[in-house]
Amino acid sequence: MSDEHLHHLDNPNATTPPPRIELVSSVPSPPPMPGNAEAMTIRVVLPPGSEGNPPHRHTGPAYGYMIRGEMIFELEGEPERVVKAGESFWEPGGDRIHYQDANNLPDAETEFVVTMFGVAGQPMLIPVSAEELEARRDRRAPRP
Known part of the structure; x- marks a missing residue:
């Protein structure tokens, strides 16, 4: 961690002892924010074995942190990966499809918190049609 990320003041x-602060992740170049952006933080609990949401997109970037469990996370153009408790994830939003x-x-719940910067007054999740998924099939990374 570089000095620019130190978040402690003497x-x-x-x-009492000082706070323990650990950089979990950072995004080097902020993604474009939508006009009229609204920030919202939500907590999501996925039941055991839940498939989660169907493919969708968000109007702006989203930053998340896994509290417990494991999530299969897949964005358009990236291979799916498992995000575990204590790890973070982010997506740029906009036109990118969030597949999984x-x-x-x-046999256990998975829980995460995500802060999203979306267009005020628009849905947080925008479903992607089967026709669009087929048209963009070549943009999806190979599946395991």
Whole structure:
């Protein structure tokens, strides 16, 4: 971690130990924000074995942190991956399709928190039609 990411100030009057702060992730170039952006933070709990949402997109970027469990996460153009408790994920939103956000555990819940920057007044999740998925099939990374 570079000095620019240190998030601690010395407090000479402190009577307790300083906070423990750890950089979980950063995005080097902020993705474009939609006009009239609204920030919202949501908590998602996926039941054991849940397939999550069908393919969708968001009007702006989303940043998430896994509290517990494991999620299969797949964005257009990237191979699917498993995000585990204590790890983070992000997506740029806009035109990119979010294919998967499934619970990777058949016998336990998965929970994460995500902050999204979307267009105010528009849905948080915009479904992608079967026709569009077929038309963009070549943009999906090979599946395991």
